[in-house]
Amino acid sequence: MLYWNQLAEAYIYRMAAIKICIVEDLKEVRDGMTSLLTLDERFEVLATFPDAEKATEDLPGWQPDIVIMDINLPGMNGIECIKKVKPKCPQSQFIMFTIYEDDEKVFEALNAGASGYLLKKTSLGKMGESLLELYAGGSPMSTQIARKVINRLRHNEKSGVIDILSPRENEILQYLATGSLYKEIAEKLSISTGTVRQHIHNIYEKLHVQNRTEALNKAFGKH
Numbered sequence: 001m002l003y004w005n006q007l008a009e010a011y012i013y014r015m016a017a018i019k020i021c022i023v024e025d026l027k028e029v030r031d032g033m034t035s036l037l038t039l040d041e042r043f044e045v046l047a048t049f050p051d052a053e054k055a056t057e058d059l060p061g062w063q064p065d066i067v068i069m070d071i072n073l074p075g076m077n078g079i080e081c082i083k084k085v086k087p088k089c090p091q092s093q094f095i096m097f098t099i100y101e102d103d104e105k106v107f108e109a110l111n112a113g114a115s116g117y118l119l120k121k122t123s124l125g126k127m128g129e130s131l132l133e134l135y136a137g138g139s140p141m142s143t144q145i146a147r148k149v150i151n152r153l154r155h156n157e158k159s160g161v162i163d164i165l166s167p168r169e170n171e172i173l174q175y176l177a178t179g180s181l182y183k184e185i186a187e188k189l190s191i192s193t194g195t196v197r198q199h200i201h202n203i204y205e206k207l208h209v210q211n212r213t214e215a216l217n218k219a220f221g222k223h
Contacts, residue, residue: 017044021064052081060088071098086113139179
């Protein structure tokens, strides 16, 4: 396992820098993130925006790999911004970086197309790790947020929302919700990565979705 992790890390280092845009109204926070990421050769900060209106206008021209998005912005909020920008930046991934940890904000952001959700009390060092995880296909979330996601999933299971899934599929969906990669799920469940892929394929078919984000939205969204 360590060998493969080292290979993956080496692969990331050899790749072109991950292109980042930041949407954050607080200048000190915006500048702090920019300074940290600029010092790390794995990242390239393309542009920063103090409000959603400017971001909505300019982000499609940048087509970043990742957008770090605040929720509480002056004027249009970050969730509405994602809804407007996502169709124009289909390859971009969005991660929320916010003070809000109440359930509805979390699930509104996921439904809008966010793939990760971190609280602003998360250290800037952890932010870098989370961006790499997001770029590698994970869904990084603060511990508190991951617990809320799991609690919502359990509630939905009890209410029959996703009872069309088998117990194993529900188990794998919970791991997907906390950002686990396929190989990590395989290790935790003592099954092959191929078996994990097959289960996930079945989950997508049963939920009539195309990818992880759509599956999580289907499982955790309002019904």
